[in-house]
Amino acid sequence: GAVVSQHPSWVICKSGTSVKIECRSLDFQATTMFWYRQFPKQSLMLMATSNEGSKATYEQGVEKDKFLINHASLTLSTLTVTSAHPEDSSFYICSARVGQIPYEQYFGPGTRLTVT
Amino acid sequence: QKEVEQDPGPLSVPEGAIVSLNCTYSNSAFQYFMWYRQYSRKGPELLMYTYSSGNKEDGRFTAQVDKSSKYISLFIRDSQPSDSATYLCAMNTGFQKLVFGTGTRLLVSP
Numbered sequence: 737g738a739v740v741s742q743h744p745s746w747v748i749c750k751s752g753t754s755v756k757i758e759c760r761s762l763d764f765q766a767t768t769m770f771w772y773r774q775f776p777k778q779s780l781m782l783m784a785t786s787n788e789g790s791k792a793t794y795e796q797g798v799e800k801d802k803f804l805i806n807h808a809s810l811t812l813s814t815l816t817v818t819s820a821h822p823e824d825s826s827f828y829i830c831s832a833r834v835g836q837i838p839y840e841q842y843f844g845p846g847t848r849l850t851v852t
Numbered sequence: 853q854k855e856v857e858q859d860p861g862p863l864s865v866p867e868g869a870i871v872s873l874n875c876t877y878s879n880s881a882f883q884y885f886m887w888y889r890q891y892s893r894k895g896p897e898l899l900m901y902t903y904s905s906g907n908k909e910d911g912r913f914t915a916q917v918d919k920s921s922k923y924i925s926l927f928i929r930d931s932q933p934s935d936s937a938t939y940l941c942a943m944n945t946g947f948q949k950l951v952f953g954t955g956t957r958l959l960v961s962p
Contacts, residue, residue: 779954839901
């Protein structure tokens with residue numbers, strides 16, 4: 737149980753275009769979903785927290801107009817990188833939490849974004 | 853100073869060795885402590901969690917929390933090549949976001 741999927745697993749896009757990444761909780765309903773960014777050999781950096789039906793809460797320094805997050809249902813959240821640039825190339829990981837229990841946060845397999 | 857400090861390694865050990873991974877932290881309000889394992893280009897996988905101080909054992913893994921020293925450890929007994937991965941500690945107060953360490957890369961050689 738507690739499986740989180742992400743799609744796509746790898747995407748290449750041209751500079752200036754937008755790309756959407758989906759995060760789904762497959763066998764549970766997630767009250768909260770999180771989006772992280774990870775650079776090579778670095779830890780996870782939280783970008784934003786989203787609750788179903790509410791606007792996402794972005795971490796300081798994260799451009800909300802560039803990284804659009806939509807939490808449409810209890811099992812689906814999407815991250816859209818708008819007008820992507822090469823510096824947006826990174827590994828994006830989502831996670832989903834069951835209720836408010838801190839350790840019941842399950843991570844997706846990640847999406848590698850390469851902007852050319 | 854970072855809230856959570858973790859040696860990035862790499863830590864290289866032979867198969868069968870006991871591995872000790874550690875994190876220190878500065879926020880005394882942290883109550884929940886987690887260890888995640890992350891294979892290359894994959895998402896983190898929860899290994900163990902501990903609430904407050906004490907020890908917790910699960911198979912070959914033992915997690916220890918010493919709140920008085922603000923120090924947590926993960927021990928792996930009889931390490932296997934399949935244990936080669938990056939190990940991330942994470943913690944929070946219970947209601948705030950998880951704060952992660954930078955991760956320690958572990959290499960177990962056959």
